[in-house]
Amino acid sequence: MASPQPPYPASARSADDDVLRHFSARERIAARGGRVTRTRLAVLEMLQHGSHPLSHDEIGDALASAGVAHDRVTLYRALDWLVEQGLARRIAGGERAWRFEGVRDAAHRHAHFHCDRCGQVVCLEGLEPAPATALPNGFQVERAELVLHGQCATCGHGDEEARPR
Amino acid sequence: MASPQPPYPASARSADDDVLRHFSARERIAARGGRVTRTRLAVLEMLQHGSHPLSHDEIGDALASAGVAHDRVTLYRALDWLVEQGLARRIAGGERAWRFEGVRDAAHRHAHFHCDRCGQVVCLEGLEPAPATALPNGFQVERAELVLHGQCATCGHGDEEARPR
DNA sequence: GGTCTTGTTGCAACATTGTAGCATTAGGCG
DNA sequence: CGCCTAATGCTACAATGTTGCAACAAGACC
Secondary structure (H helix, E strand, C coil): CCCCCCCCCHHHCCHHHHHHHHHHHHHHHHHCCCCCCHHHHHHHHHHHHCCCCEEHHHHHHHHHHCCCCCCHHHHHHHHHHHHHCCCEEEEECCCCCEEEEECCCCCCCCEEEEECCCCCEEEECCCCCCCCCCCCCCCEEEEEEEEEEEECHHHHCCCCCCCCC | CCCCCCCCCHHHCCHHHHHHHHHHHHHHHHHCCCCCCHHHHHHHHHHHHCCCCEEHHHHHHHHHHCCCCCCHHHHHHHHHHHHHCCCEEEEECCCCCEEEEECCCCCCCCEEEEECCCCCEEEECCCCCCCCCCCCCCCEEEEEEEEEEEECHHHHCCCCCCCCC
């Protein structure tokens, strides 16, 4: 169920870049009093680097192909911890599975686009979900999730090999 | 995992009301060339009547306590069929499970509020998710889903017995 | 560097939510 | 009433998480 294209393209980053990010991820984990373990480190780097939200499954595949040994449960727990610490965000991707994205600026939120054909999710940085609204009495809004559904550029392009769901 | 309060309060409807709705549901099913079976009928009535989206689980419980025998798989298929026919809508409720709501006006869409404490979902009739936005080139939006997260009136009321998730 | 403490991992088992295949039942038409 | 076939109701299975617990290792302390 993983996406065909690798969501963590190693070719796209330089060594410096990687070292910086590595340090940063390590520090961010340690700063929260958590132990720096290989799974947390690799996952956080991946999320910080990634351009779009990744599913647990995609992250697992990426870890595997990066040679990072890991357990399914450990990955779930690492992700939970990152979310808990505010280093990652969990979004409901339309399918049953959660998707995760790295958090750079805790204040900044954005909407997402879910392609109903290939299942891919992309961030819409420019679009902030509007939380201000008239709610029934006694309701307190903490955050808003806006997901647009439709067809992504790749799937609309006549690339009909994408899985039609 | 079903909600504590019955989502289909029989006490709240009159006999006339029920007869009318019953007829309506029966007709709406038949009008689409489907066979009127007890599960479809009961589910559609329940959704038409319900004030907020129900999970498969809640619907199953409600059917059971209404004395309508049904199978888990049949219920899934009945719901799928209703969605396919435009009689119901499927929304991603925040948890992994889908929720379903009856469709009165196909053109009308609204946002939802998900209580992160008790898991309940309510409709925000007044709030229409804004689909118009600047998307990357080639993207086609078909619909928008807006879900506000927070605490509902009941849970904010000091009713701390609600499951804290 | 060695040792200790305890936060994390890795495994196995289980829970929830949904699908697929297929024989049997029953809706509704003539 | 009888027939045709759409729906049902099994039983399996798949996908996505979660729980419990013994073993391990990160990092602090000496």
